[in-house]
Amino acid sequence: MNRILILLSSALLFTCNSQQAKNTAQTHSSTEKTKNDKEVVCFVYHRFGDSRFPSTNISIEDFKNHLIWLAENKYQVLNLSEAIEYLSNDTPVKKTAVITIDDGYKSFFNNGLPLLNQYQFPATLFINTETVGAGDYMNWDELKVANKQKIEIGNHTHSHDYFLNKEPSQRYTHFENDIRTAQQLITEHLGVVPKVLAYPYGEFDQKMKDIIKSMGFIGAAAQNSGVLNSIGDTYQIPRFPMSENYAKMFEEKATMQALKVIKKIPEENLIPHATNKPLLTLTIDTEGLLTDQLQCFVQGGKCTLHIIERTSNQMTLTLQSTHDLTTRRRTLYTLTVPDSTGNWHWFSHLWVNNSVK
């Protein structure tokens, strides 16, 4: 347990031992599972074998090990659109993972794509169209090659802007126009119409989410860690980041389960103006969970947890940072809990302080 505490407090990572991993694998493959038990674990990668940028890079060796682990453990690997459909259709429950790549760097084309092809895994690549072909970014010919293979192309907006920095009067028009521009360019150059989007920096608000829905996208990827389940919101899909710091914990993340949140107040990521220590109120499904072992974590400090109400299978609780969230732009509140079979469940909420540029 100490290992878990140290990891979570220092880097907001999570781990469980290999026995837990085996238990999870068994649970996932149980024939008693129904459609409502479906879960999808998503990963986000950026650069491959490009050690100039350690915070967004994964070594070729680590990436290869991730793919080997998925293959050996018989995971169903889908692209993001397929995974969204899997959650709602009547296909059998399987251990399911999604590999996503943001920004479309050349190192993906040179170092990541050949490995995906070797293991015949699909992935979803989110591209911000303004920089296609510039500097470190893949060009349209390379994107076409990837798309002809097993790579779904997703929309990552045109400008990759900090949309939450705009006043609401401009934010939504800019956001929608930007997405439309990216959509047009992708369709023009690649002949495909993206069905999924990734919010730049994982930052969004509820109205931006509504815009995505109204534009016909079937889902959108965020950047807070967690697992998507069948009651989860497919317009804010959590993803575990995979860069050099996290790469060795792939197995632990892949076997993580969703902590089922029934209600969340507030829904928004932007920190309310009145406070620097925002309060998050969650109502969670506690069936099978060892709730006396609930723990909350705040990046860069400590978290207080108060239980407001509990019934036989639900609990309402609050999470709050003990320190002001004034220095970091993005801060996660994370809630973890084991269940009676030894598996761990995870939920996180992203706070954005848009006064930090």
Ligand SMILES: [Zn+2]
């Ligand atoms: Zn990005």
